[in-house]
Amino acid sequence: MQAFTYTGLPTRVIFGIGTLDKLTAEVERLGVSRALVLSTPRQREMVEDAARRLGALAAGIFSEAAMHTPVDVTERAMREVERCGADGIVAIGGGSTTGLGKAIALRTNLPQLVVPTTYAGSEMTPILGETEHGRKTTLRNPKVLPETVIYDVSLTLELPxxxxxxxxxxxxxxxxxxxxxxxxxxxxxxxxxxxxxxxxxxxxxxxxxxxxxxxxxxxxxxxxxxxxxxxxxxxxxxxxxxxxxxxxxxxxxxxxxxxxxxxxxxxxxxxxxxxxxxxxxxxxxxxxxxxxxxxxxxxxxxxxxxxxxxxxxxxxxxxxxxxxxxxxxxxxxxxxxxxxxxxxxxxxxxx
Incomplete structure (x- = not known):
């Protein structure tokens, strides 16, 4: 067998049906008291439901996540982080939303909880790709690896x-x-x-x-x-x-x-x-x-x-x-x- 090195990535994973019910407990477990909840415009309704679940733990909603994580969108999200005093990120959606959460974490080191609704897989990686001036660049940094991922199969039933x-x-x-x-x-x-x-x-x-x-x-x-x-x-x-x-x-x-x-x-x-x-x-x-x-x-x-x-x-x-x-x-x-x-x-x- 060839020699190899393997490093396990330290993300907490909750997998099942109806696991979104654990959202509040998992946010509290991260020590987050003012979460900024992220989504794309298309998933605004879903993220509003998540914010209702979180109650006082939700500091605000930013629903402008976009494909390929444009830097200008991240800059707008950063202004919202500062405005609402967020001390953590909850990203609900696919790779676009997860990417935005990672971009914020890179700049702030805030803890992230991700609820994937597609099969993108970005939530399990310390990789971030950002786009500016028509060029997409990627980096690998442990700061962007989400701390917790909640997989709820029921959330994928509506995925076309x-x-x-x-x-x-x-x-x-x-x-x-x-x-x-x-x-x-x-x-x-x-x-x-x-x-x-x-x-x-x-x-x-x-x-x-x-x-x-x-x-x-x-x-x-x-x-x-x-x-x-x-x-x-x-x-x-x-x-x-x-x-x-x-x-x-x-x-x-x-x-x-x-x-x-x-x-x-x-x-x-x-x-x-x-x-x-x-x-x-x-x-x-x-x-x-x-x-x-x-x-x-x-x-x-x-x-x-x-x-x-x-x-x-x-x-x-x-x-x-x-x-x-x-x-x-x-x-x-x-x-x-x-x-x-x-x-x-x-x-x-x-x-």
Whole structure:
């Protein structure tokens, strides 16, 4: 067995159905008495319910969280932190809201409690991506790791099928890249295997029956495991490309992951055959890249960059930015091959 280093991340996790009932007790457990509750505009009603649950523990609501964590939104949120004297953050929603909570924590070191309503997985990571002037940059800092996460399966029942599909594909991407990460280890491999398999069986079930509690539970469980993978090891080409495209063109985050993942897997298959074999096995497929694309099609996720708003003129600047500060990757990054990857992803060609 190869030598490895594994560092467990110290987040408290409460998982189940109806676990939002524990919100007040968990906020008190963190020693928070004036929580700023965060959401996107779309989830304002949900966050107002959470504030009612918290009563006097809720100092205010900020419902302007946005994709890719724009710095200008964070600056507005920081003014609200100061105005209401917040001593903690409660973030309810998907990756956009979690990202905003992390951005605030980075600047203030306030404790965070996250209630995920999608399968993004960001809540389990010490990673923050922020966007400014069309460029998305990421950092890894223990200050942004949430102290507590409450997973309530019942909150995902209203997640639309299409959003469930792309959010689930986003989570799967974390596990796929963890399997060929430079600093991978046997513990993360086990979590990636299990998380990938749980999502692969759950997503078609959700498409068939959106209120299936078993399928929703499997999906949220898988997303939790895949999030741990994302937070425990370094990511590679897939995440670099998604961050590049999201920051440059404001493409929807989860949809971008769904499109790029099969092509990134194909790019790395020869350099990471063991990882590819594990992905294929978890999907019940003969080929990892094709299996990922088939799953995306089966659950109705997009398979081309064109259908999620990118234009062909964006390919060249995306190639240049992706090559300018590359992540480690098992297969060396070659400009002509990255261009070919993006062209195939743009057109939705077979992986």
């Amino acid at each position: 099928v299409k959003l469930s599909a792309v959010s689930g594909m986003n989570a799967i991407a974390h596990a796929v890249e963890a399997l060929y990460a430079q600093d991978r280890n046997p513990v993360v491999d086990l979590m990636a295997d299990e998380g990938l398999a749980a999502l692969a069986r759950a997503l078609p079930g959700i498409v068939a029956k959106p209120d299936d509690l078993d399928a929703r539970s499997d999906a949220l469980y898988g997303a939790w495991l895949c999030g741990i993978c994302l937070g425990s090891v370094g990511m590679a080409l897939h995440h670099k490309l998604c961050h590049t495209l999201g920051g440059m063109f404001d493409l929807p985050h989860a949809e971008t992951h769904a499109v790029i993942l099969p092509h990134a897997m194909r790019y790395n298959t020869n350099a990471a055959p063991a990882a590819a074999a594990k992905v294929a096995r978890a999907l019940g497929a003969g080929d990892a890249a094709r299996g990922l694309q088939d799953l995306a099609r089966r659950v109705g996720a997009p398979v081309s960059l064109r259908e999620i708003g990118m234009t062909a003129e964006g390919i060249e600047p995306a190639v240049a930015q992706a090559m300018s500060n590359p992540y480690w990757n098992p297969e060396p990054l070659v400009e002509t091959r990255i261009r070919e990857l993006l062209e195939r992803a743009f057109h939705g060609s077979d992986a």
